[in-house]
Amino acid sequence: MIKLQCCCAGRRKPASRLACFKIKGVNVGASGWDYYVAYQPDLQVALNGLRRQVFETGDYWWAVPYEYGKSAADFPNRPQTEAELWADESVQESGTHSILDMSRVLADGEKPDYGTVQPVGEAEALEHLGVHKLTRSHVEALEPLADTSWFGRCAVLHDADGSPSEIYFWGSSGD
Secondary structure: OOEEOOHHHOOOOOOOEEOOOEEOOEEOOOEEEEEEEEOOOOHHHHHHHHHHHHHHHOOOOOOOOOOOOOOHHHOOOOOOOHHHHHHOHHHHHHOOOOHHHOOEEOOOOOOOOOOEEEEOOHHHHHHHHOOOOEOHHHHHHHHHHOOOOOEEEEEEEEOOOOOEEEEEEEEEEOO
């Protein structure tokens, strides 16, 4: 379930969280979010599956009721399709403060853009963390690599044997 809290409350915690938000037209910031999914080689397919799961469970902030402290799952009348969700101007403006605000994974060499997810490559991992293969123990050190709102990152995490085991998605979005 989405966790809602004020950005003044301190450091981001695991799981999606609404750090600052927009209520009745008052812009007070974006939200950080993060997710772990099972590894699979196609990062776009992993993103699509995660987005589907978050939408279906209602684990996102729905701008229409503007109710702080609640996720879309708290509303039985929430949109039943993503097309219905995004058709609302309030949602387009405020976002969902979740992975739903990200639409695609960038290919190598593509420039980050609004609503995109950029993978952490081996060279970047080596430069920032001194390793080629990332694990869960590197997650906290990875977080600063997503320093722009409405932009996400992802990293393939490896198990103790050095095999890919999961994908970590993180970033921030929403107004």
